[in-house]
Amino acid sequence: MQSTALSTRSLDLLLLLRGSEPEGLGRADQVSYQIETAILMGILTEGDRLPTESVLAGELGISPITLRQSLAALRTKGLIETSRGRSGGSVIRRQIELTDTQLQHKLRDTSTEALRDLGDLAAGISSMSARLAAGRADPQNVEHLEELVTRHRDTADERARRRMDARFHVAISIASQSSRLTSATLQLEAELMTLWWGDPGQPGNEGDLVEQHASIVEAIRKRDADAAATAAEHHSRSGTEYLIEQHLRLTMQAEGSV
Structure with a gap:
């Protein structure tokens, strides 16, 4: 899948989605919800590459471990794919469509x-x-x-x-x-x-x-x-x-x- 770096505007909008999640979620689930919502709204689209884990965790104000838990949940749902190495990272796989x-x-x-x-x-x-x-x-x-x-x-x-x-x-x-x-x-x-x-x-x-x-x-x-x-x-x-x-x-x- 060809990927493109996430724009500054898209990242800013993702961060502003904090607070949109339902009450009672743990921090990892809150971040997963933010990213899912951004995909649903088209703020994040197929092929968008998320910032590195250290950068994204810092922007979201969470620990890298919490972020990895969030990304693992999104991978399980097939919403992102992650590769390792110098050019690795997480990329949005598909658009969310409610039936x-x-x-x-x-x-x-x-x-x-x-x-x-x-x-x-x-x-x-x-x-x-x-x-x-x-x-x-x-x-x-x-x-x-x-x-x-x-x-x-x-x-x-x-x-x-x-x-x-x-x-x-x-x-x-x-x-x-x-x-x-x-x-x-x-x-x-x-x-x-x-x-x-x-x-x-x-x-x-x-x-x-x-x-x-x-x-x-x-x-x-x-x-x-x-x-x-x-x-x-x-x-x-x-x-x-x-x-x-x-x-x-x-x-x-x-x-x-x-």
């Missing part, structure tokens, strides 16, 4: 109230991130956002589009130049990735998403903070309403089959 069944069960079992609460949080984070980005984004930030809008528009696979949408939200938070907002966005998007299920038999909203993305980026590019915040909140709440509609559809289907 339709897993996504449907998680979305169906999450209450409407919990989804609305999650949506309120998402709207607040995305709105403030976009507002700050309108005042702080540099040309490279805007160029990256425009690239993500294009890649999302041109991607046919629904799962890949969802990962691209998550990366779009993360990129806005990065453009806001707030590490706390970026960390909050990462943790939020990681949770949403386990809920986002689209019924292939239902008409999609791809055109709406593309238009919403473009509106947010245009407002950021024009330094229009109010318009950026409004567009980002609208985009976020549209996503919440879609999830609730899917949740209700799955709930009715389950009740009808009893």
Whole structure:
């Protein structure tokens, strides 16, 4: 497998995922969860080479022994492969894809109230991130956002589009130049990735998403903070309403089959 060194940005995002793990996990399992989540979100992709064990352990603030335990668990799941020697190291083997069944069960079992609460949080984070980005984004930030809008528009696979949408939200938070907002966005998007299920038999909203993305980026590019915040909140709440509609559809289907 051809590998590439992990970018500084990807490593930074991996580190910001700390705190996204479920309660009660040991430190080794926490690190495994962080890396798995980064793979699920597309922050780490197939062929990415992780830093050396000593460097990565230092960045994560753990002992090399704890890191080796985490990497061993990831190897067992087939997510990484490790080679030894001067040019050795751990490389991401594959993308994590949750099955339709897993996504449907998680979305169906999450209450409407919990989804609305999650949506309120998402709207607040995305709105403030976009507002700050309108005042702080540099040309490279805007160029990256425009690239993500294009890649999302041109991607046919629904799962890949969802990962691209998550990366779009993360990129806005990065453009806001707030590490706390970026960390909050990462943790939020990681949770949403386990809920986002689209019924292939239902008409999609791809055109709406593309238009919403473009509106947010245009407002950021024009330094229009109010318009950026409004567009980002609208985009976020549209996503919440879609999830609730899917949740209700799955709930009715389950009740009808009893």
